[in-house]
Amino acid sequence: MLAPAPQLSNILRKVKQVELRALKALDSNQIGQFRSVFRGQGMEFDQVREYVPGDDVRHIDWNATARAGRPFVKVHIEERDLCVVLAMDVSPSSDFGTVGSTKREQMAEIAAVLAFATLRGNDRVGLVLFTDEVELSIPPRKGRAQVLQIVRAVLSHEPRGTSTALQPALEHLRSLTTRRAAVFLLSDFFTTEQPEQLAHALRVASLQHEVVALRCTDPLEEALPDVGVVVFEDAETGEIVELDTSNSQTRARYEALAAERSRQLADQLRGAGVDLLQVHTDRDYTPQLAAFFKNRRRTNR
Secondary structure, X not given: OOOOHHHHHHHHHHHHHHHHHHHHHHHHHOOOOHHHOOOOOOEEEEEEEEOOOOOOHHHEOHHHHHHHOOOEEEEEEEOOOXXXXXXXXXXXXXXXXXXXXOHHHHHHHHHHHHHHHHHHOOOEEEEEEEOOOEEEEEEEEOOHHHHHHHHHHHHHOOOOOOOXXXXXXXXXXXXXXXXXXXXXXXXXXXXXXXXXXXXXHHHHHHHHOEEEEEEEEOHHHOOOOOOOEEEEEOOOOOOEEEEEOOOHHHHHHHHHHHHHHHHHXXXXXXXXXXXXXXXXXXXXOHHHHHHHHHHHHHHHO
């Protein structure tokens, strides 16, 4: 169903603005060199053959070896293109922002940067938009039309869900692509899922794909300013909390809880084999993206 003409015109204008900013970010920071960034990309299974001296023992196929009674290895061939999947959280908490932009606006622009990076490399890119369920899925394809469709979706999608769950989006990756992909999971990671449940979903996804958790936060979620009594309402649960921010102990406790939550999330992601990239609504995201890509390239050499 097409949006009304004024709304469609506004969306198209936003798409053009985001495209220009994304291309500027790519030109100035050398962000989009995916092939040198993701170790697991560029290879697909071809065949099993008998082991010969000099073969990498890490490629031994133990099942074939056990059946034949002599060593066999798996042979892989280089794939012609890369597959990138952008899985973006569009739950109500993503609409929060007190400085600069909302988290959703920040994540949408970063998703556009990554999508246009795949266009430059003639690689495939797909999209998953989720709340507590998968709300929109675009299978990976190549081309400018695909990238523009993805940018329009992240800018215009109206979410139905009222909470955040990462597991359905992670499990959906299995049906979205059978190939190993570079998956960017863009979220604030404010989820009520049980830690064990989420850890298992992250671990399974990271065994199949190279997963990067891109966490976007607002400064008010990390520290409270001294502005007196403030009433907070959780965008997803509706819970209302009143805090006296003039109390230094209240501010310290709030900051300590936020820091501990960040530490626990970082430990959980590390344990699941998922890299973490942190961005903030009040800061330019391009230095963090460029530094992340540079570090990944250095690690992969």
